[in-house]
Amino acid sequence: VLQAEKLSKQYHMGTVTVDALRGVDFHIEAGEFVAIMGPSGSGKSTLLHLLGGLDNPTSGDVLLDGRRYRGMSDDQLTLIRRRQIGFIFQFFNLLPTLTAAENVALPLVIDGKRPEPEHVSGLLALIGLGDRHDHKPHQLSGGQQQRVAIARALVTQPKIVLADEPTGNLDSQSGQAVLDLLRRACDDHDQTIIMVTHDHHAAATADRVVFLKDGSIVNTLDMNKT
Amino acid sequence: VLQAEKLSKQYHMGTVTVDALRGVDFHIEAGEFVAIMGPSGSGKSTLLHLLGGLDNPTSGDVLLDGRRYRGMSDDQLTLIRRRQIGFIFQFFNLLPTLTAAENVALPLVIDGKRPEPEHVSGLLALIGLGDRHDHKPHQLSGGQQQRVAIARALVTQPKIVLADEPTGNLDSQSGQAVLDLLRRACDDHDQTIIMVTHDHHAAATADRVVFLKDGSIVNTLDMNKT
Numbered sequence: 001v002l003q004a005e006k007l008s009k010q011y012h013m014g015t016v017t018v019d020a021l022r023g024v025d026f027h028i029e030a031g032e033f034v035a036i037m038g039p040s041g042s043g044k045s046t047l048l049h050l051l052g053g054l055d056n057p058t059s060g061d062v063l064l065d066g067r068r069y070r071g072m073s074d075d076q077l078t079l080i081r082r083r084q085i086g087f088i089f090q091f092f093n094l095l096p097t098l099t100a101a102e103n104v105a106l107p108l109v110i111d112g113k114r115p116e117p118e119h120v121s122g123l124l125a126l127i128g129l130g131d132r133h134d135h136k137p138h139q140l141s142g143g144q145q146q147r148v149a150i151a152r153a154l155v156t157q158p159k160i161v162l163a164d165e166p167t168g169n170l171d172s173q174s175g176q177a178v179l180d181l182l183r184r185a186c187d188d189h190d191q192t193i194i195m196v197t198h199d200h201h202a203a204a205t206a207d208r209v210v211f212l213k214d215g216s217i218v219n220t221l222d223m224n225k226t
Numbered sequence: 227v228l229q230a231e232k233l234s235k236q237y238h239m240g241t242v243t244v245d246a247l248r249g250v251d252f253h254i255e256a257g258e259f260v261a262i263m264g265p266s267g268s269g270k271s272t273l274l275h276l277l278g279g280l281d282n283p284t285s286g287d288v289l290l291d292g293r294r295y296r297g298m299s300d301d302q303l304t305l306i307r308r309r310q311i312g313f314i315f316q317f318f319n320l321l322p323t324l325t326a327a328e329n330v331a332l333p334l335v336i337d338g339k340r341p342e343p344e345h346v347s348g349l350l351a352l353i354g355l356g357d358r359h360d361h362k363p364h365q366l367s368g369g370q371q372q373r374v375a376i377a378r379a380l381v382t383q384p385k386i387v388l389a390d391e392p393t394g395n396l397d398s399q400s401g402q403a404v405l406d407l408l409r410r411a412c413d414d415h416d417q418t419i420i421m422v423t424h425d426h427h428a429a430a431t432a433d434r435v436v437f438l439k440d441g442s443i444v445n446t447l448d449m450n451k452t
């Protein structure tokens with residue numbers, strides 16, 4: 001359902017060039033749960049942003065259901081992201097003026113849908129934030145903000161969920177609740193999950209683990225066969 | 227060297243009151259390394275901010291070398307923080323317009339000292355950021371930004387280091403480098419470290435682990451005796 005072909009990304013700073021991604025080939029089927037691990041700075045967030053069409057590669061392509069992002073207009077890409085992809089950012093990107101519930105409901109509102117209050121509160125309750133409904137981000141702990149970002153990405157039940165280190169600020173119990181939620185989205189709703197993580201226990205939830213190092217894929221582990 | 231007496235913190239939101247900390251008693255000796263663990267939202271960041279004088283308690287006191295923060299002027303508190311405390315924030319608080327090296331050197335500059343370039347680059351190299359010297363925060367990965375925040379807190383070799391989840395965005399290898407650095411600061415330079423963490427492996431580096439739950443200390447583990 002999602003594919004990267006010889007995906008490369010370079011950042012240019014004056015005379016210095018940073019090769020964040022070097023010709024990455026990657027594919028994921030519908031209903032699959034893949035974890036991406038690797039050292040800090042190895043290109044994981046960069047790969048996730050390119051897969052989500054949030055940034056353009058220097059060379060190579062991303063294909064969603066066989067259609068290349070390259071050549072799509074900004075409007076087309078925006079619509080794809082809105083309708084098919086849920087993104088959990090490494091640092092959340094919550095709107096500071098909205099409450100937890102409003103932040104979670106935002107993707108529905110943006111898509112012109114009317115958010116069902118029970119759906120939003122239900123999702124908040126599922127990740128332990130039932131009593132933080134009306135708190136704004138600055139009135140939430142780090143891990144609570146992270147969970148709002150997670151709920152927001154799941155509220156539209158998107159076909160593809162791109163999660164950048166979703167348990168980085170969570171204790172093992174709230175982290176497990178998040179992993180269970182992602183696993184259920186995959187098993188029960190056939191959603192496709194790509195999760196960047198530093199947590200080996202989190203990676204063990206996935207069907208396959210891909211290892212990135214210095215911008216290249218160096219190893220893949222099939223969790224279902226081990 | 228640092229002590230909390232019946233420390234309480236309440237947040238008020240209209241008619242709702244959140245008891246973030248409930249009468250916490252805590253003390254740490256010079257040269258000690260204490261980890262604070264607990265569920266997301268249990269009050270860890272709140273406790274750390276009160277210990278660092280970055281916020282005022284609702285009731286109770288914090289004492290540094292026997293002197294209460296209560297009653298100190300803003301200027302006095304600011305001077306204490308600048309001279310004696312290094313703070314690693316859960317979300318870093320880097321200045322976006324400064325490079326990694328400039329962010330790291332900032333506490334020295336603020337204190338009217340001239341930063342020695344080799345001292346700053348040496349510290350960056352120690353945590354694997356030698357080749358990211360001139361990158362601004364938006365040109366760094368999440369874990370790289372976290373490491374800049376760590377180096378910044380250590381650059382003045384402060385008596386007390388307050389670290390809020392310093393390995394949350396790091397893979398096990400760069401995380402270990404950070405823990406080694408903190409352990410060395412404690413063992414070799416008699417610095418006092420208080421580290422909030424969700425990572426059990428990180429907590430194992432400490433001399434003592436304090437467990438927080440719903441704003442109260444519920445357990446303490448002495449790591450040196452086990």
Ligand SMILES: Nc1ncnc2c1ncn2[C@@H]1O[C@H](COP(=O)(O)OP(=O)(O)OP(=O)(O)O)[C@@H](O)[C@H]1O
Nearest residue numbers: 139141142143144237246266267268269270271272
């Ligand atoms: N300004 C505020 N107004 C209302 N409630 C707040 C405010 N700031 C924090 N809280 C609440 O206080 C509690 C403690 O927050 P704190 O940030 O100390 O938790 P924490 O233990 O650091 O959590 P985490 O592990 O998720 O970072 C949380 O339940 C949070 O919702």
Ligand SMILES: Nc1ncnc2c1ncn2[C@@H]1O[C@H](COP(=O)(O)OP(=O)(O)OP(=O)(O)O)[C@@H](O)[C@H]1O
Nearest residue numbers: 011020040041042043044045046365367368369370
């Ligand atoms: N705008 C930029 N300009 C220059 N270099 C950049 C820029 N953005 C990222 N980089 C570099 O690209 C590399 C990959 O960054 P990326 O954020 O993808 O890493 P990551 O694997 O997500 O790391 P982490 O685990 O620390 O979050 C890093 O070494 C970083 O310094």
Ligand SMILES: [Mg+2]
Nearest residue numbers: 045090367368
């Ligand atoms: Mg990243």
Ligand SMILES: [Mg+2]
Nearest residue numbers: 141142271316
């Ligand atoms: Mg916190």
